[in-house]
Structure formats: C-alpha cells, structure tokens
Amino acid sequence: MSDQTFTQYLLDVQDAARGPQRPPGHDYAHILSAVAVSMKLTASLVSRGPLALSGASRSAGEPGTLQRGLRRLATRTLLERVAGIGRLAAVSIAGDPSIHQISAGLDARYLLLAEALHGSGGLYENQTVGLAFSILERLGGGPCGEADFMQPETRQVCAGIGLYGPSTMLVLTTGHGVDGFTLDRDVGNFVLTHPQMTIPTSSGSFAINPSEARHWPAPTKRYVDECLRGSDGPRGRDFTMRWNASAVIGAFRVLVNGGLFMAPDTGRRVGLWGMPLMHNAAPLAFLAEQAGGAATTGGERILDLVPLSLTQRIPIFFGAVEEVRRIERYVDEHARGLDEGQSYPLFHHRTLFIEP
Structure with missing residues (x-):
C-alpha cells in the first residue's frame, strides 16, 4: 500500500x-x-x-x-x-x-x-x-x-x-x-x-535555556540539578541537556525522543519572557496531550487556561507525563515549604558546572 x-x-x-x-x-x-x-x-x-x-x-x-x-x-x-x-x-x-x-x-x-x-x-x-x-x-x-x-x-x-x-x-x-x-x-x-506519534515515556534528555540559570525558580533548579548530577544523583541515571532557543524544535524533539521542554517563569518581565499562550503554548499543549504527554505552567494545565489577551505569555513545561508531574510536584512542594534547606550543588557557583 x-x-x-x-x-x-x-x-x-x-x-x-x-x-x-x-x-x-x-x-x-x-x-x-x-x-x-x-x-x-x-x-x-x-x-x-x-x-x-x-x-x-x-x-x-x-x-x-x-x-x-x-x-x-x-x-x-x-x-x-x-x-x-x-x-x-x-x-x-x-x-x-x-x-x-x-x-x-x-x-x-x-x-x-x-x-x-x-x-x-x-x-x-x-x-x-x-x-x-x-x-x-x-x-x-x-x-x-x-x-x-x-x-x-x-x-x-x-x-x-x-x-x-x-x-x-x-x-x-x-x-x-x-x-x-x-x-x-x-x-x-x-x-x-x-503516523500516530506518541511521546516516549522514558528519556534521558531535557531542554532549557542555561543562560537564565541564575533566574530560574527553585523547583526548576532542583529538577535541573538532579538531572545533571546523573547516575550519582537522586535520578540514578545520566541526562542530556539541549537548547535551540525554539519551542517548535523542542516540541518535535519531545514528540520523537520524549523528555521535557522547559520555559520557566524567571520573575523577569523585561523583553520577551515566557511563551505566547495562544500562538505557541496552546497548540504545543494540544499536541503534547494528543501524543500521550502533558503540558503545564507548573501549577495549571495549559489547556484549562482562558486567555486574557492575544499577547499573554506564560511559563510552560511540556513533555512526558512522568517528567511533567515531577516538575509539578516540585512546584507544589516549594509552595508549601517542603523543600526548605535543600541544596543544589550545581548552583553554588556562577555556572551550571561544579569546579574540580
């Protein structure tokens, strides 16, 4: 055929x-x-x-x-x-x-x-x-x-x-x-x-903009820290971090390779922070869910949102359900103060990497 x-x-x-x-x-x-x-x-x-x-x-x-x-x-x-x-x-x-x-x-x-x-x-x-x-x-x-x-x-x-x-x-x-x-x-x-693409449930990759690491909220730092500590860290396996400055490329990677794409709320409102809800985040969220994945702001399912304007921008985490639920859990635990006192070794210095 x-x-x-x-x-x-x-x-x-x-x-x-x-x-x-x-x-x-x-x-x-x-x-x-x-x-x-x-x-x-x-x-x-x-x-x-x-x-x-x-x-x-x-x-x-x-x-x-x-x-x-x-x-x-x-x-x-x-x-x-x-x-x-x-x-x-x-x-x-x-x-x-x-x-x-x-x-x-x-x-x-x-x-x-x-x-x-x-x-x-x-x-x-x-x-x-x-x-x-x-x-x-x-x-x-x-x-x-x-x-x-x-x-x-x-x-x-x-x-x-x-x-x-x-x-x-x-x-x-x-x-x-x-x-x-x-x-x-x-x-x-x-x-x-x-045909009928599905997001792999297990993946050793994630995507985030490392140049904004100093502005990431604590739950994001915790997630990235645990991934980059690899097999010696709490995740018990090695991860690869990728970044192309494109949500569309990130979405396609998630569809074929799994993992998680992250554009967290950095708390900064200068320039083009976050992702446009209606023109980018919403269609990507629809694709993610139809492919067996999930998409969230960290606290809300993106498809549950009602836009306030055509230019509204939001944080977004989309990818494999397991990874999305993990970041949501970290956000919830941070909001309740359950992660107080936790240490993120990779962020004790000015870069993502621990100096020897």
Whole structure:
C-alpha cells in the first residue's frame, strides 16, 4: 500500500467532519490545506535564505534584516493562502495586534492563530525554523475582534507545528492523535511518515535555556540539578541537556525522543519572557496531550487556561507525563515549604558546572 498523502488525509478529515456526530458545516479541511500550501511556499523561501530578499535588504548583511524579511514574507504567504476561505472568519498573527478579517459569512465558523516563522532569529546561522498554528471554532457572528479569540484552550479543534530544516515537516492533531508528514519535493505533496506519534515515556534528555540559570525558580533548579548530577544523583541515571532557543524544535524533539521542554517563569518581565499562550503554548499543549504527554505552567494545565489577551505569555513545561508531574510536584512542594534547606550543588557557583 502506498504512503498516504496529506490530500488523502484531508479527505478523511472532511468525511469525519460530515459524520452523524458533527453538525453541518463543521469542516476546516480547506484551512489546513491552505496552511500546508503556505508551508510549501515558505520552505522554498527559507531554503533560499538571503536570496529570497530584494537586493537592498539582501546586501544589508545584518542578522535582523534576514529575520524580519523572511518573517514578513512567510506571514504574507500564509495570509494570501487563507484569503477567501469562506469558513474562516479571521486570523491572528503572533506579534501583530491586528485581527485579519477573512470572511463574515454565515459559514465562517473558524479562527486561525499562527506564528508563520517561529525561531526566525536562527535564520542568520542557517538553523531550523518553524511554524505553530491553532484553529478555534467561533462562538459568535459578524466582524471578529480580540474577544472572539478569548476562548478556553480546550476549544481548539486542530493544532500543529511545521519545521523547515533538512526536510520540511508538518505535524498536527485534529483531536485524534498526532500525525507527522514530510514534504516530498519530487511530487509536491506532504506524505504521512510519522503516523500516530506518541511521546516516549522514558528519556534521558531535557531542554532549557542555561543562560537564565541564575533566574530560574527553585523547583526548576532542583529538577535541573538532579538531572545533571546523573547516575550519582537522586535520578540514578545520566541526562542530556539541549537548547535551540525554539519551542517548535523542542516540541518535535519531545514528540520523537520524549523528555521535557522547559520555559520557566524567571520573575523577569523585561523583553520577551515566557511563551505566547495562544500562538505557541496552546497548540504545543494540544499536541503534547494528543501524543500521550502533558503540558503545564507548573501549577495549571495549559489547556484549562482562558486567555486574557492575544499577547499573554506564560511559563510552560511540556513533555512526558512522568517528567511533567515531577516538575509539578516540585512546584507544589516549594509552595508549601517542603523543600526548605535543600541544596543544589550545581548552583553554588556562577555556572551550571561544579569546579574540580
């Protein structure tokens, strides 16, 4: 039997949406198709790097120039592909306060949230970048405003990530598990290569930004300390710490290798702390749970949150259930003072490493 293409997958999604348990019109396959097409076009842009920019921008040679230029092109590509979809009411783009109105028709039942080029800061170093998106079912009618997007994250009907690297991948859930597709450039279609992905329950890896170690809260320091003490520490086995400054790459690693991705609350509110709830954390949490994992702020399940604004940012821990529950336990024990007096040897010095 030949591999299933994304087109065939969308037909299955559409058939399921029209089943007896779904109301008429509950169909977002056209939106997913547009996202996939925008990914193909964006993959071509990313592969060209500075060559995708105009002469003046290309010759600037600054990291921010490439980042801003390709991010704008990726966002414009996505908006152009979804324009005119009758079932899509509006789009919210990460970092853009505007609501992009698409359709005001009676069939406009859906809202799309997306970050078209996540981790674009790594483009100057030719690193993998990605996409994060989520689809919500709309509650009202007429022109859309920010209030239409302020829904419990459990109302997501679909979420996914994309990766632009050595291969272009689309990973998504429609609420029935997680499937991964790889772009076959020879035929111009995504092909199912990772069916029903599940997060491995046992893993010796975790991801966190070590440059902010001095600002980590005590439960995070405790977790990292125990992992890095390896087989001689309380965990009794060795761990590997990784960091790519990308939640999308971190999410994919968790999906294929297990472990835990952490972006804790450092207590600092300067710059871009934490993770955008609606455009990043919520779709990643949906993927994690559909793949048998979990996602939390440390104290609350992320899918239980009701956003307060389109720009709201939160701490996030997502990955294997066992590791997520461990960090939640450490947070709870710290709140109750049960970890008072505990020592974290790796943090007695200015770095993560003990001097000999």
